[in-house]
Amino acid sequence: MQESTSNSSIKDVTLVKKRRNEIIQSAITLFKQKGFHRTTTREIAKEAGFSIGTLYEYIRKKEDVLILVYESINDHVYQHMATLTKKDDPILDDLILIIDSYYRFIDDLQDEVLILYQEIKSLDKTVKRKVFQTEREQVLMLKRTIMAASPREMTTEEADILANNIFVQGHMWGFRRWLLQKDYTIDQYIAMQTKLLLQTIQYSATEI
Amino acid sequence: MQESTSNSSIKDVTLVKKRRNEIIQSAITLFKQKGFHRTTTREIAKEAGFSIGTLYEYIRKKEDVLILVYESINDHVYQHMATLTKKDDPILDDLILIIDSYYRFIDDLQDEVLILYQEIKSLDKTVKRKVFQTEREQVLMLKRTIMAASPREMTTEEADILANNIFVQGHMWGFRRWLLQKDYTIDQYIAMQTKLLLQTIQYSATEI
Amino acid sequence: MQESTSNSSIKDVTLVKKRRNEIIQSAITLFKQKGFHRTTTREIAKEAGFSIGTLYEYIRKKEDVLILVYESINDHVYQHMATLTKKDDPILDDLILIIDSYYRFIDDLQDEVLILYQEIKSLDKTVKRKVFQTEREQVLMLKRTIMAASPREMTTEEADILANNIFVQGHMWGFRRWLLQKDYTIDQYIAMQTKLLLQTIQYSATEI
Amino acid sequence: MQESTSNSSIKDVTLVKKRRNEIIQSAITLFKQKGFHRTTTREIAKEAGFSIGTLYEYIRKKEDVLILVYESINDHVYQHMATLTKKDDPILDDLILIIDSYYRFIDDLQDEVLILYQEIKSLDKTVKRKVFQTEREQVLMLKRTIMAASPREMTTEEADILANNIFVQGHMWGFRRWLLQKDYTIDQYIAMQTKLLLQTIQYSATEI
DNA sequence: CATGAATGAGCGTTCATTCAT
DNA sequence: CATGAATGAACGCTCATTCAT
Numbered sequence: 119m120q121e122s123t124s125n126s127s128i129k130d131v132t133l134v135k136k137r138r139n140e141i142i143q144s145a146i147t148l149f150k151q152k153g154f155h156r157t158t159t160r161e162i163a164k165e166a167g168f169s170i171g172t173l174y175e176y177i178r179k180k181e182d183v184l185i186l187v188y189e190s191i192n193d194h195v196y197q198h199m200a201t202l203t204k205k206d207d208p209i210l211d212d213l214i215l216i217i218d219s220y221y222r223f224i225d226d227l228q229d230e231v232l233i234l235y236q237e238i239k240s241l242d243k244t245v246k247r248k249v250f251q252t253e254r255e256q257v258l259m260l261k262r263t264i265m266a267a268s269p270r271e272m273t274t275e276e277a278d279i280l281a282n283n284i285f286v287q288g289h290m291w292g293f294r295r296w297l298l299q300k301d302y303t304i305d306q307y308i309a310m311q312t313k314l315l316l317q318t319i320q321y322s323a324t325e326i
Numbered sequence: 327m328q329e330s331t332s333n334s335s336i337k338d339v340t341l342v343k344k345r346r347n348e349i350i351q352s353a354i355t356l357f358k359q360k361g362f363h364r365t366t367t368r369e370i371a372k373e374a375g376f377s378i379g380t381l382y383e384y385i386r387k388k389e390d391v392l393i394l395v396y397e398s399i400n401d402h403v404y405q406h407m408a409t410l411t412k413k414d415d416p417i418l419d420d421l422i423l424i425i426d427s428y429y430r431f432i433d434d435l436q437d438e439v440l441i442l443y444q445e446i447k448s449l450d451k452t453v454k455r456k457v458f459q460t461e462r463e464q465v466l467m468l469k470r471t472i473m474a475a476s477p478r479e480m481t482t483e484e485a486d487i488l489a490n491n492i493f494v495q496g497h498m499w500g501f502r503r504w505l506l507q508k509d510y511t512i513d514q515y516i517a518m519q520t521k522l523l524l525q526t527i528q529y530s531a532t533e534i
Numbered sequence: 535m536q537e538s539t540s541n542s543s544i545k546d547v548t549l550v551k552k553r554r555n556e557i558i559q560s561a562i563t564l565f566k567q568k569g570f571h572r573t574t575t576r577e578i579a580k581e582a583g584f585s586i587g588t589l590y591e592y593i594r595k596k597e598d599v600l601i602l603v604y605e606s607i608n609d610h611v612y613q614h615m616a617t618l619t620k621k622d623d624p625i626l627d628d629l630i631l632i633i634d635s636y637y638r639f640i641d642d643l644q645d646e647v648l649i650l651y652q653e654i655k656s657l658d659k660t661v662k663r664k665v666f667q668t669e670r671e672q673v674l675m676l677k678r679t680i681m682a683a684s685p686r687e688m689t690t691e692e693a694d695i696l697a698n699n700i701f702v703q704g705h706m707w708g709f710r711r712w713l714l715q716k717d718y719t720i721d722q723y724i725a726m727q728t729k730l731l732l733q734t735i736q737y738s739a740t741e742i
Numbered sequence: 743m744q745e746s747t748s749n750s751s752i753k754d755v756t757l758v759k760k761r762r763n764e765i766i767q768s769a770i771t772l773f774k775q776k777g778f779h780r781t782t783t784r785e786i787a788k789e790a791g792f793s794i795g796t797l798y799e800y801i802r803k804k805e806d807v808l809i810l811v812y813e814s815i816n817d818h819v820y821q822h823m824a825t826l827t828k829k830d831d832p833i834l835d836d837l838i839l840i841i842d843s844y845y846r847f848i849d850d851l852q853d854e855v856l857i858l859y860q861e862i863k864s865l866d867k868t869v870k871r872k873v874f875q876t877e878r879e880q881v882l883m884l885k886r887t888i889m890a891a892s893p894r895e896m897t898t899e900e901a902d903i904l905a906n907n908i909f910v911q912g913h914m915w916g917f918r919r920w921l922l923q924k925d926y927t928i929d930q931y932i933a934m935q936t937k938l939l940l941q942t943i944q945y946s947a948t949e950i
Numbered sequence: 951c952a953t954g955a956a957t958g959a960g961c962g963t964t965c966a967t968t969c970a971t
Numbered sequence: 972c973a974t975g976a977a978t979g980a981a982c983g984c985t986c987a988t989t990c991a992t
Contacts, residue, residue, distance in 0.1 A: 127954095127955090128954080128955065129954075129955090130954085130955085133955080152447070153447045153448065155363035156448070158981085158982065158983080159982085159983060159984080160982085160983090168956075168957090169956065169957050169958060170957085170958070170983090170984080171955095171956065171957050171958060171959095171984095171985085171986085172955075172956055172957070174983090174984065174985075175955070175956075178984095179983080179984085180982095180983065180984090232447075235443060235444075235501070236443065236444050236445075236446075236447060237444075239361050239440075239444060240361070250504040250505070253502075253504075253505055254504075254505060257505065275514075275518065276518070278509065279515075279518040279519065279522065280522070282498075282505060282506065283491070283495065283519075283522075285505075286494070286495070286498045286502060286505075287491060287494070290490075290494045290498075293443075294461075294490075294494060296458040296461070296462070297458070297461055297462060297465060297490060297493075297494075298490060301486065306483075307487075310483060310484070310487040311487065313484075314484075314487065314488070314491075314526055317525065317526050318522055318525050318526060335972090336972070337972095338972090341972090366964085366965060366966080367965075367966060367967085368965075368966090376973075376974090377973065377974050377975060378966090378967090378974085378975070379968090379969085379972095379973060379974045379975060380972080380973055380974070382966090382967070382968080383972070383973075387966080387967085388965095388966060388967090543975095543976090544975080544976065545975075545976090546975085546976080549976080568863070569863045569864065571779040572864070574960085574961065574962080575961085575962060575963080576961085576962090584977075584978090585977065585978050585979060586962090586963085586978085586979070587963095587964085587965085587977065587978050587979060587980095588976075588977055588978070590962090590963065590964075591976070591977075594963095595962080595963085596961095596962065596963090648863075651859060651860075651917070652859065652860050652861075652862075652863060653860075655777050655856075655860060656777070666920040666921070669918075669920075669921055670920075670921060673921065691930075691934065692934070694925065695931075695934040695935065695938065696938070698914075698921060698922065699907070699911065699938075701921075702910070702911070702914045702918060702921075703907065703910070706906075706910045706914075709859075710877075710906075710910060712874040712877070712878070713874070713877055713878060713881060713906060713909075713910075714906060717902065722899075723903075726899060726900070726903040727903065729900075730900075730903065730904070730907075730942055733941065733942050734938055734941050734942060751951090752951070753951095754951090757951090782985085782986060782987080783986075783987060783988080784986075784987090792952075792953090793952065793953050793954060794953085794954070794987090794988090795951095795952060795953045795954060795989090795990085796951080796952055796953070798987090798988070798989080799951070799952075803987080803988085804986095804987060804988090
């Protein structure tokens with residue numbers, strides 16, 4: 119999935135991978151604190167432990183750092199969702215576990231998800247589209263699991279909106295903290311959202 | 327509610343109000359297009375129709391513009407929610423109308439809401455807290471309406487999570503467009519989310 | 535003739551003219567010493583007596599300075615040639631005076647002409663073409679005068695090559711100094727070149 | 743003639759010669775396209791087929807490349823002129839052939855001569871003087887031939903200025919292309935300049 | 951001898967902010 | 972009150988040069 123900013127003046131491929139990971143980690147640390155625009159390339163280099171010149175041996179423009187960061191976080195989240203939903207004939211208990219695991223995963227990655235949301239406008243169109251596509255695929259995986267795990271017949275539209283809601287409510291836990299994390303622990307939040315979901319799934323669709 | 331960046335070298339209070347509104351409108355126009363960081367103070371002044379010198383008679387720093395914009399959008403959204411939920415003994419149909427009106431309102435203000443989400447990290451702590459507080463109050467108003475309108479007994483936690491979900495799912499319509507607006511019209515989205523809510527509300531809480 | 539880099543963020547037109555002249559004079563001083571590439575924008579600003587920020591209120595890019603310098607020198611030289619050759623029915627003595635005046639003028643502008651020759655490759659295509667055109671026009675004016683002043687019939691090709699030679703031999707005095715200024719004073723150089731020209735002009739063209 | 747930047751960390755003399763020639767050819771190729779300042783040392787090394795580290799085994803500074811190039815072109819042009827003018831008792835026809843051959847030679851080396859003219863300011867004083875000296879010697883050889891070949895008595899000053907004119911008019915063909923190569927082919931240019939020269943040489947010097 | 955990753959001084963350029971008019 | 976010319980710190984980025992391997 120990840121191919122990224124391919125061009126680098128450095129020939130040693132494993133070194134490129136290593137250095138770019140250092141760049142990504144440093145950038146995430148700084149972007150969490152001050153965002154992309156308030157972080158300077160010199161700060162990224164310093165945090166990564168090398169000089170500004172070295173930084174530019176591994177990227178072409180500052181925006182490339184943002185792209186690397188996006189691809190990294192995006193990949194990370196995507197891989198997790200793919201692993202969670204890869205089971206062939208999921209039952210309701212599987213779905214419950216998936217949601218639990220997904221929400222706890224996002225809880226760990228709160229700041230990274232915040233970055234995804236806040237700097238997307240600064241991204242190049244191509245990368246933006248790629249990020250969007252990855253998100254759509256995650257929702258799709260969730261939707262398939264929901265339909266398979268549901269004890270009752272369910273329209274594809276209904277499953278779709280449920281998948282979207284679960285997906286974004288995960289993100290919401292991270293980036294609307296002040297709204298939620300004062301009143302709930304992650305356990306409570308998961309319990310509440312799961313309960314709501316189950317009510318919906320088990321409710322006979324004909325009754326409305 | 328709005329008092330903000332009180333310091334201005336200008337004495338005429340109505341003039342200050344007028345000029346600041348011009349600044350806010352110009353800034354929103356520009357922030358929608360290029361975001362806060364890519365918009366220059368010169369551009370804001372030009373868009374507002376006066377000189378850079380004049381701009382600085384009504385603000386102290388560029389960040390003040392962001393604060394003015396935040397307070398304005400925040401006020402706007404808050405006022406709408408307050409109006410929607412001010413009815414004394416709401417029934418279920420009132421709640422349905424409120425959600426409908428709220429989602430359509432957010433649909434109109436998509437770009438403004440995007441600004442709220444994207445530049446919040448750049449804000450001063452005090453202002454940030456104020457923005458958070460306003461959001462909490464909106465959720466609170468929604469929660470009260472849900473509890474009052476619900477045909478069955480409902481725990482305060484259940485109403486709270488429902489209110490939060492509705493609130494953020496409104497925002498989500500705007501800032502996760504690529505995920506939703508390809509597959510749904512605003513009418514369909516409202517219909518789906520309302521249906522889900524009603525299933526939940528009408529479902530007997532004891533059955534789980 | 536001169537219109538140049540028209541765009542400036544400064545509104546006061548006479549101030550723009552004044553500042554740009556200061557930029558041109560400073561740049562010429564520095565380009566004489568170290569050439570365009572070795573001169574920094576900060577040096578140009580400092581030499582002109584203002585800050586780097588102010589410099590960039592009057593130009594958009596460093597290359598604009600080179601363009602301004604080119605247009606200025608070019609204009610200057612062109613105007614001189616135009617004035618020299620504007621007489622209606624020149625006789626041989628007029629031509630001799632023109633050459634004398636032209637060579638002395640170039641002698642004064644030695645360093646400026648050197649700049650014209652040495653940085654032309656760095657110029658934008660449009661400006662380059664304009665410079666070339668101005669040179670062609672100067673040669674044309676010289677050619678017309680030669681034909682009019684010649685005591686004998688002369689083909690247009692002959693006059694053309696003579697005009698070209700005079701024109702470039704003027705420049706040559708300036709930028710091939712080491713070749714000439716060790717052996718000749720400007721007076722001697724003019725005398726020699728004039729003598730050669732007269733020999734050619736007076737020689738009956740049929741005899742070859 | 744060529745000894746140049748003697749300092750190299752490499753001991754094998756023939757290897758040094760080989761590598762430096764590769765450097766010179768690569769540099770000339772690149773300087774023709776983008777000039778000295780816009781060409782990077784990395785590009786020179788790459789074009790020459792070795793690494794940047796290796797390049798710096800054979801030069802000390804980037805300017806050394808310019809020196810090598812200058813010496814090479816200069817040598818080349820000098821050798822040609824020396825060969826052309828080595829005949830012992832030249833007659834007028836020899837002179838005509840020399841000029842023809844010289845102009846055609848310069849025509850082939852147009853871009854190289856342009857380099858000579860455009861970057862001379864960047865050169866170290868010692869090298870500059872050497873280049874100048876080489877040029878003076880070329881003019882001198884031409885001058886001797888003119889005097890020997892002339893059918894009439896000629897003052898040394900007259901021969902000197904003629905030699906200078908021929909020499910620079912050759913260069914002029916190359917670096918003032920736009921002025922000449924629109925209107926003349928190289929054949930026509932040579933014919934015209936030769937005709938002018940012959941008129942001058944054959945004209946009885948006493949008649950003025 | 952050859953390599954190429956690392957360095958950092960220094961470049962061109964921007965733009966928030968000031969202040970004399 | 973309004974103006975806009977002036978400022979300079981600070982940014983993103985380049986590239987000649989070095990040196991460990």
